[in-house]
Each structure stands twice: as C-alpha cells, then as structure tokens.
Amino acid sequence: MTEPRILATYHITSDAHHIEQRALGLAIEQSVECPLDAINDPAILDNILGRVEDIAELAPGRYAVQIGLAAATAPAEPGQLLNMLFGNSSIQPDIALADIALPNSYLEAFGGPRVGLAGLRARLGAPQRALTASALKPQGLSPDALASLAHRLASGGVDLIKDDHGIADQAFSPFAARAAAVGRAVRDANAKTGGRTLYAPHVSGTLDDMRRQLGIIRNEGIGALLVAPMIVGLANFHAIVNEAAGLVVVAHPAMAGAARIAPPLLLGRLFRLFGADITVFPNFGGRFAYSTDTCLELARAARQPWGELNACIPTPAGGIMLHRVNELLQFYGQDVMLLIGGSLLAAREQLTEQASRFVNKVADYGQR
Amino acid sequence: MTEPRILATYHITSDAHHIEQRALGLAIEQSVECPLDAINDPAILDNILGRVEDIAELAPGRYAVQIGLAAATAPAEPGQLLNMLFGNSSIQPDIALADIALPNSYLEAFGGPRVGLAGLRARLGAPQRALTASALKPQGLSPDALASLAHRLASGGVDLIKDDHGIADQAFSPFAARAAAVGRAVRDANAKTGGRTLYAPHVSGTLDDMRRQLGIIRNEGIGALLVAPMIVGLANFHAIVNEAAGLVVVAHPAMAGAARIAPPLLLGRLFRLFGADITVFPNFGGRFAYSTDTCLELARAARQPWGELNACIPTPAGGIMLHRVNELLQFYGQDVMLLIGGSLLAAREQLTEQASRFVNKVADYGQR
Numbered sequence: 001m002t003e004p005r006i007l008a009t010y011h012i013t014s015d016a017h018h019i020e021q022r023a024l025g026l027a028i029e030q031s032v033e034c035p036l037d038a039i040n041d042p043a044i045l046d047n048i049l050g051r052v053e054d055i056a057e058l059a060p061g062r063y064a065v066q067i068g069l070a071a072a073t074a075p076a077e078p079g080q081l082l083n084m085l086f087g088n089s090s091i092q093p094d095i096a097l098a099d100i101a102l103p104n105s106y107l108e109a110f111g112g113p114r115v116g117l118a119g120l121r122a123r124l125g126a127p128q129r130a131l132t133a134s135a136l137k138p139q140g141l142s143p144d145a146l147a148s149l150a151h152r153l154a155s156g157g158v159d160l161i162k163d164d165h166g167i168a169d170q171a172f173s174p175f176a177a178r179a180a181a182v183g184r185a186v187r188d189a190n191a192k193t194g195g196r197t198l199y200a201p202h203v204s205g206t207l208d209d210m211r212r213q214l215g216i217i218r219n220e221g222i223g224a225l226l227v228a229p230m231i232v233g234l235a236n237f238h239a240i241v242n243e244a245a246g247l248v249v250v251a252h253p254a255m256a257g258a259a260r261i262a263p264p265l266l267l268g269r270l271f272r273l274f275g276a277d278i279t280v281f282p283n284f285g286g287r288f289a290y291s292t293d294t295c296l297e298l299a300r301a302a303r304q305p306w307g308e309l310n311a312c313i314p315t316p317a318g319g320i321m322l323h324r325v326n327e328l329l330q331f332y333g334q335d336v337m338l339l340i341g342g343s344l345l346a347a348r349e350q351l352t353e354q355a356s357r358f359v360n361k362v363a364d365y366g367q368r
Numbered sequence: 369m370t371e372p373r374i375l376a377t378y379h380i381t382s383d384a385h386h387i388e389q390r391a392l393g394l395a396i397e398q399s400v401e402c403p404l405d406a407i408n409d410p411a412i413l414d415n416i417l418g419r420v421e422d423i424a425e426l427a428p429g430r431y432a433v434q435i436g437l438a439a440a441t442a443p444a445e446p447g448q449l450l451n452m453l454f455g456n457s458s459i460q461p462d463i464a465l466a467d468i469a470l471p472n473s474y475l476e477a478f479g480g481p482r483v484g485l486a487g488l489r490a491r492l493g494a495p496q497r498a499l500t501a502s503a504l505k506p507q508g509l510s511p512d513a514l515a516s517l518a519h520r521l522a523s524g525g526v527d528l529i530k531d532d533h534g535i536a537d538q539a540f541s542p543f544a545a546r547a548a549a550v551g552r553a554v555r556d557a558n559a560k561t562g563g564r565t566l567y568a569p570h571v572s573g574t575l576d577d578m579r580r581q582l583g584i585i586r587n588e589g590i591g592a593l594l595v596a597p598m599i600v601g602l603a604n605f606h607a608i609v610n611e612a613a614g615l616v617v618v619a620h621p622a623m624a625g626a627a628r629i630a631p632p633l634l635l636g637r638l639f640r641l642f643g644a645d646i647t648v649f650p651n652f653g654g655r656f657a658y659s660t661d662t663c664l665e666l667a668r669a670a671r672q673p674w675g676e677l678n679a680c681i682p683t684p685a686g687g688i689m690l691h692r693v694n695e696l697l698q699f700y701g702q703d704v705m706l707l708i709g710g711s712l713l714a715a716r717e718q719l720t721e722q723a724s725r726f727v728n729k730v731a732d733y734g735q736r
Contacts, residue, residue: 169443257459
C-alpha cells in the first residue's frame, strides 16, 4: 500500500538547460541524500527517493519545482518534517521552499490551533468585529512598570496584550514576577471594565523552561502565551501547544524571516498546523519588507479551510499606526487581529485613551 | 557598574544618505523595539537601548555596522541570545549578521565543546593526523542493513560514523533498534581491528525525545551523537550537550544555511560556544555554494583560541571525493575531520577497501 506523498513546491533559480538535473538533485537531497548508484535496494528507490512531479517556469530563470516526498521519511514530528522539507536545501542559495500539500494524516497528528479564530471570538465575546492587540515595551521595565502599562492598555479595551518578544526571563523582569504582576493588573482592569483582555507572556528557553513558565501561567490564571517557534524548535513548540490546552497560543516570527521559506507557508500554514491560534507577522509598509501579496497570502493560509483544522488568526504588526486601521481592515477583512505596539505606547500618559481610540475605530468599522 | 556590551556586526545594504538612520533603527530593533519617544525611563535609554558603535563601508552600497547590545537583554540562554542578536532583523532582507564579540561571562556560562579537538584526538589515539568520517545512507535501510554498512566502514578504519541526518526515528529504522544494531556492529569491528571508531546516531525531536535517545546511547555504550541545533532549538541543543557529558557532540547544519547569519559565525562560533565538538558544514566545490573564504573563516572560527573554550573540529562535507583529500588537507591543515559519505558508499561491495583507502590517504598525508 503506497502512502500518499507530501508535495513540496520549491522556487529555484536555474535555466532551461539545467533545471531538470537541478530538480532531480533536489529530489535526492531532500530524501536519500546520496548518489543513486550507492543504493542497492530497489524498494528505497521506489518508496523513499523523492520524485520530481512537475517543473513549471515562473519567470525567465525562475522555476517552480514540485517534489513528492515519501511520508515514511517524515513521521509526524515537526522538526523532522522541516528537516526533510528543507534541511539541507536551506543551505543552497538558489532555492526557496514555497508551499506544501500534506496528506491528511499529518493534519490529524499535529492538530492545528486548539482554540482558533472561532474559539477566541467566543472567549472575547466578539463574534463579528476585528480583534485588537498591543505589546508591553520596552524591555528593561520592571514587572510593576509593565503591569502599569498593561492595566492602562486593558482599561482601554484591547483584546490581547503580549510581552515584547525581547522580554523573556531577564533580571529586570523575571518571568514569575512579571506574570504575577501583569496577570493581576489585567484581571483588575477586566473586573473594572467588564472586559476580557488576555495577557500573553513570552515563554522561552528549553522545553523544561517553557513548562515551568506554563505552570506559572496556569497558576496565575493567565489565558494566553507567546512563543517564537523557530527559536525554541518546532517540535518543542508543538509539545507546549499540547500542554497549553485551553490557553490561546500566539506565535511570533522571530528568526523565521530569514529561513528562505515563503512566509505564507511558514508563518501561515506551518505555524497553524503545529498549533498557533494567532500568528504575528510583519505588515506591509511598516518596518519590514513583506509585500501586500505576501501578507494577503499569509492571511489566507492562516484562515482558509484546511482539513478539519481551526482557523489561525493573522496578526499584522510592526509599525502599524492608528490612522491605518480602516485601510487594513479593508485589506484583510475582519477575521484579523491588528497589533499596534510602539505607536500606542508613544501616547504615554494618554495610553488608555489612545488604546480606546484604537478599540473604537476597530469596533466602528464593523458597524458601517 | 556597567557591564560590557555584546558587540554584533551586521552587514547592511544601504547608501550613504540612509545608513546612519538604518543603523539606529537596527540598534532599536535589536533592543527596545519601540519608538524612542515611547520610553520614559532614562535608565532604559542608557542601559538597554542598543548603541551604534561603528559604521564602515565594505563596498559601494554595503556597510558593516557594529551595534553594542546590552548583556542585560540576553542572559546566558542560547535562544534569547539569538533572539536579541537577530530575531526581528532576520526578517529584514537587507541585513545579515556577520560576527559577534561576547563578554567572557557568556563563554563561561555556555562552556563550549566539552570534549573538543584535543579530547577527541586523545580518544582516537590520533595526536597529529587529520580525522576521518563517513555517514550511514540512505535512509530507508533497516537497522541491520545500516549496521552492516557501519561494520564495513569501521573495518576500514574511519574515525567516526554518523547517521545521515535524515535518519531520525522513522518506522524503517527506529532509534532504539538502530542504535543497538549499529552500536554492536561498530563495537565488533573495533574489537577485530583494534580500532576506536565512534558512532554518532542522530538525536532529534522534542527535548524529551532527545533525552530518551541519549539514554539509549548511554545504555548501548555509544560514544557520540549527532544533533541539528537550528531544528531542535539552540537552548535544547545546549541542554543536551550538558547531559551528554563524556560523549562527542556532532552538530549538523540542517536549517542553518538560510538564516542570513554568516556561516563562520553560526556554524563556527555559535555552535562551538553552545558545545559542538564537531561542526559539519558544506565544503566549497561540492553540492553547496560556500566559497573557499567562507570555509576557511568557518574553520578558523571553530578552532582559534577563544577564551578558555576547547577547539571545535571543522568537518567539511557534501560531495567530497577521495581524490580531493590531499588538496583539502593542504587547504584546511590537519586539525580537521574530512567527511566522505555518498562517494564511499558508491563503492558498494568494496566499501571496506574504499574506506581503508580514505583512511590511509589521510594518514599518509601526515607522513610526508
């Protein structure tokens, strides 16, 4: 019984004379990784060796090559899947991993977002409108100072407050003290306003560290967590997703951007597959260089129907300003969470008011 | 008391009119990551905000920018260090991380290679000559078939045999069965030849998985292990190094190549810092595109005196053929381990003889 293959699409710089050989080389590299004449066993040639399924020219000198990879080489372990999709080829500068199609068994094994868009909407009591987020910055602030910012943001009504991803477990705001202080501040603000603001502290380090931090999160009654999957390793990210059942998992793209894996695939599909409920990514026109096409494809990959997986909420970020809210909701639709960090914090003493303005603009867009 | 800063050197594409602003933006991105006017606390501006230390033109339109990063933002946790060096900037296509200079406290905290070049030479009884390695391929072979290859390679006298990095814990050769079979085969061959060949199985998955596999390695009396640090997460790699005390740790560059971090820095310095005794990298002129300069700098970064850290052994690989041995030893010197995988295995029934040829060529080079 032949299992269905993983179909991986790569974009390769080459030319008409060499592309077939290059494609075969890629099929070998991402499977048996040795000269074919070193292989005695015909079953390996049939069942393990990658297969060139299609070659298409995207533009002069740029080709889309589809390789069928044997599922047997990549059991449902996220790191090994990444390894077999792109481990060695990541070192070859002429090639990028553009997209994948996975047999359903992977979707069942990995599970996707546990809470997802619908679950988060229910949790926030926001069935229709877009969602809002901000960030605690800058690192260096004490737990109490971060808690004060969080209280003011939550009082303004933002749906989610995350740590700046640079805040981890440093001496100036150790995880336990910060989680306690900020958790308490957000609870207080919610009690006063009737709001349901969530706090997502940044969980980092080894898998042991992340478990310890997750324990603190549960003890403090905190409802979410932020993780950088490419820093902690995809397998450990997925393990924490499993152990964080019931909590909202926010994925941050730190170290993801340079992987020469197309952002819609990595931050949209793969982070979603392994369990991100929310995927933060750099919006076009901000401090980063993603195009509008990339952003739209990323949002689509995160949200579109995919087997039985829940939708993941795309969260554009990175230099978004209040005056762009309508434009961005027009662009992404309302199944999105907009993240405004630094430019809200620049309001200083007016932080709560500015956060309210943000929240109202987003809510009002839904009312037009 | 001001702690010494981490000095990070980035290569940026820009122009004379914009580079100062770009450098400041980078210093902000890799520290406080918010507009400066959002920061109330002068202590953060003094002690946390990144500092542009130097800007130099490398070539028209390409600049080397040195940023001083506060050690307080990056305690000795490998993932957080990577995050603060390049987390967000990895997403910006105009920039690469070229080099770092770390305060000594990091070297002490991370510890570097536990066995190192000198330790491995002692273990192998090879004080002078270059070292030799090969790989078990292709994946898909059963534990017994892999054991048979290993026996033949060890009988030929190679110093180290590693799993192909694609071999993890798949159904066709589960880790436990493979470690047992290959471990036994290598021990048998060593008993017959008086050799000291080491076997390095590929340890992968979550930190829990890696610990379980490490336990099997110890039970089987196996002397080494192979890990892909960028797949498992640097913090978990370092944790396993600590737990693998006494074993030789081999680092594989899967997923490292695309990180837009200069290979000598990532595969040479950083893998060494976190505990790789051996760093495998793609040799020039093989299937990958590293230049001779890159390879030489990588070897230098791995080997050169660095605080009290042991030297890490550079292991060029990726399409090396027997006839290049002399050229490569001329190029790298003898403090190197040459890895020939596929082209040895292509010898099929003559594998032991071909392995012997490899071993003898390397040993003879030292005798000239």
